[in-house]
Amino acid sequence: MSDAxxxxxxxxxxxxxxxxxxxxxxxxxxxxxxxxxxEDAGDQPVLEPAPGETPLWVHTRxxxxxxxxxxxxxxxGQLRRCLHAPILPECRLTELxxxxxxxxxxxxxxxxxxxxxxxxxxxxxxPPDPAGVNIRxxxxxxxxxxxHPTTAxxxxxxxxxxxxxxxxxxxxxxxxxxxxxxxxxxxRKVWAVDIDPQALLASDxxxxxxxxxxxxxxxxPAELPAExxxxxxxxxxxxxxxxxLAPEFGRRVRPGGRLVLSGILEPHAxxxxxxxxxxxxxxxxxxxxxxxxxxxxxxxx
Numbered sequence: 001m002s003d004a005x006x007x008x009x010x011x012x013x014x015x016x017x018x019x020x021x022x023x024x025x026x027x028x029x030x031x032x033x034x035x036x037x038x039e040d041a042g043d044q045p046v047l048e049p050a051p052g053e054t055p056l057w058v059h060t061r062x063x064x065x066x067x068x069x070x071x072x073x074x075x076x077g078q079l080r081r082c083l084h085a086p087i088l089p090e091c092r093l094t095e096l097x098x099x100x101x102x103x104x105x106x107x108x109x110x111x112x113x114x115x116x117x118x119x120x121x122x123x124x125x126x127p128p129d130p131a132g133v134n135i136r137x138x139x140x141x142x143x144x145x146x147x148h149p150t151t152a153x154x155x156x157x158x159x160x161x162x163x164x165x166x167x168x169x170x171x172x173x174x175x176x177x178x179x180x181x182x183x184x185x186x187x188r189k190v191w192a193v194d195i196d197p198q199a200l201l202a203s204d205x206x207x208x209x210x211x212x213x214x215x216x217x218x219x220x221p222a223e224l225p226a227e228x229x230x231x232x233x234x235x236x237x238x239x240x241x242x243x244x245l246a247p248e249f250g251r252r253v254r255p256g257g258r259l260v261l262s263g264i265l266e267p268h269a270x271x272x273x274x275x276x277x278x279x280x281x282x283x284x285x286x287x288x289x290x291x292x293x294x295x296x297x298x299x300x301x
Contacts, residue, residue, distance in 0.1 A: 009034075009065055009066065009067065009068055009095070010065070010066040010067070010068055010070055010072060010093060010094070010095060011063050011064070011065055011066075011093070011094045011095070012028070012033075012063065012064050012066060012072060012075065012076075012091060012092075012093055013061050013062070013063040013064075013091060013092050013093075013094070014028075014061070014062050014063075014064075014079075014088070014089045014090070014091045015061055015089050015090040015091070016060040016061065016062055016089070017089055017090065018085075018089060019083055019085070019089060021038050021060045021062050022289075023083060024062040024083075024089070025038065025062055026082070026148070026265075026290070026291075027078075027079050027082035027083050028062065028064035028079070029064075029148055030078070030082055030150075030238055030263060031064070031075050031078040031079050031082060032066065032070070032075065032078070033064030033065055033066060034064075034065045034066060034067065035064075035065045036062065036063065036064050036065070037062075037063050037065075038060055038061070038062050038063075039060070039061050039063070067198070068095070072093055076088055076091075078238070081238075081240065082238070082265075110122075110125070111125055111127060111128050113128075113129075113132075114152060114155035114156045114158075114159050115155070115156045115158075115159025115160055116159060116160075117129075117132045117133050117159060118132065118133045118135070118155055118156075118158065118159040118181060118185070119132045119133065119134045119135065120135045120137055120155070120177070121134055121135065121136055121137070122136075122137065123136045123137075123209070133159075133181075133184050133185055134184075135177065135180055135181055135184060135206075135210055136209050136210055137175065137177060137180075137206055137209075137210075149288040149289045149290075149291040150236050150262040150263045150264075150288075150291050150293075151177065151178070151236060151262075152288060153262050153286055153288055153291065153293040154178050154234060154236050154260060154262050154293065155177070155178070155181055156286075157260055157286070157293060157295065158178065158181050158182055158185055158234075159181075159185070161185075161232070161258075162186075163182055163185045163186045163187045163232075164186040164187075164188075165186070165187075165188045166186075166187050166188060166230075166231040166232055167187065167188060167189045167190075167191075167230040167231050167232070168182040168187045168189070168190045168191070168230060168231065168232045168233075168234065169190075169191045169193065169228075169230045169232070169233045169234065169252055170182065170190060170191065170192045170193065170234045170235075171193050171221075171233060171234065171235040171237070171245070171249070172193070172194055172195075172235055172236060172237040172241075172263075173192035173193060173194045173199060173200075173203050173218075174194065174199050174202070174203075174236075175199070175202045175203065175206060176192050176199075176202060176203025176204070176206045176207055176216070177206070178234050178236065179191075179192035179203060179207070179216050180203075180206050180207055180210050180212055180216070182232075182234070183207070183210075183212035183215045183216055184210060184212055187215065187232075188215065189215055189217070189230075190212075190215055190216045190217070191216075191217050191219060191224065191228070191230070192207075192216050192217070192218050192219070193218075193219050193220065193221055193224060194220070195220060195221060197220075200218045200219075200220070203216070203218055204216075204218055228252065229251065229252050229253060229254045229257075230252060230253065230254065230257065231253075231254060231257045231258065232253075232257060232258045232259075232260065233249050233252050233253050233257070233258070233259050233260070234260045234262075235249070235259075235260070235261050235262070235263070236261075236262040236263045237263045238263055239263065239264045239265065239268035239271070239272050242261055242263070242264070242272050242275070243271065243272060243275040246275040246276050246279075249276070249279075250276070250278070250279035250280075250298075253279075253280075253298040254298060255298050255299065255300040256297065256298060256300070257297070257298045258295065258296070258297060258298075259276065259280050259294075259295070259296040259297075259298065260293065260294075260295055261276075261293065261294040261295075261296075262291070262292075262293045262294075263291075264291065264292045264293070264294065265290055265291060265292070266287065266290050266291070266292050268292075269285060269292040269294065272294060273285075273294055273296075276294075276296055279296075279298060279299060280296030280297060280298055280299065281296060281297050281299060282294060282295065282296045282297075283295040283296070283297070
C-alpha cells in the first residue's frame with residue numbers, strides 16, 4: 001500500500017440527542033463525510049444502515065470520517081445549516097490512523113438495484129443480473145455509492161431516462177457514480193465536475209474501472225468551456241449551493257433539455273425550485289424519506 005494507507009484521518013462524532021441519528025447521518029454526508037458510522041454506548045457499529053432502518057439503541061453516536069486536510073470549522077458551519085441548529089450537538093474530533101473502516105464498510109456493501117436495469121455492485125461481488133447495466137464501485141476517498149436517498153433518486157431517474165446520444169453534465173460528481181451511470185446508460189458525452197481534486201481522481205478511477213473513461217471528461221468548474229451547454233445537468237449537492245448555481249445551470253442546459261436537482265431536504269424544495277423558475281418548467285417532484293428530487297425542462301429563449 002502507499003502512504004495513503006497510514007495517512008491520518010479526522011473523525012467528527014456527534015451525539016444524537018436533539019436530532020435523530022438519520023438526521024445527523026444525512027447532515028454529515030451532505031457536508032462531505034467520506035463515510036458515516038453509527039454506534040451505541042458499547043461501540044458496536046452499524047455502517048450505512050439501509051434506508052428506513054433505525055438502530056435500536058437508546059443512545060447513539062454518529063461519526064463522520066474526513067480527510068486530514070479538511071477544515072473542520074467549515075464542516076461544522078455546514079452541519080449547523082443542514083440541521084437548522086444555531087449550536088451543534090455535543091461533538092468531539094479525533095484522529096484515525098488506519099483505514100480499517102473501508103474493510104468493515106465493504107462487509108456491509110451489497111449489490112443494489114435502481115429502477116429496472118441499473119445495478120451498483122462492489123468489485124468483490126458477482127453482479128446478480130449479468131444482463132443488467134452494472135456499475136462496479138468500491139468506497140473511496142470521494143464517497144458516493146447509491147446508499148443515500150439523494151443518490152438513489154438520481155440513479156433511478158437516470159435508469160428511466162432516454163440517454164442515448166445525449167450530453168450530460170454531472171456537477172458535484174463526488175465518486176463519479178452518476179457520471180458513470182449516465183455513460184453506461186448510453187450518454188454520448190459526460191462532463192464530471194467537482195471542486196475537490198480527490199473527487200476527480202475517484203471519478204477517473206471509477207470511469208476506468210467501468211470502461212467508460214473515453215466518454216467522461218473531468219474538470220473543475222473553472223475549466224468548463226464558456227460555450228458548453230448540454231442536454232442534461234445533474235446536481236446532487238446542498239440546496240444553498242444549488243440556489244447560487246441557478247444562473248450557471250440556466251446557461252448550461254439547452255432549450256428543451258433537462259435539469260435534475262437532488263440533495264434537497266423537503267423544507268427547502270420550494271425555495272430551490274423558485275430560484276430556477278425563470279428558466280425551467282418543473283415536473284412533479286419525487287421524494288424519498290425527507291429528500292426531494294426536482295426535474296425541470298429548460299424553456300426556449
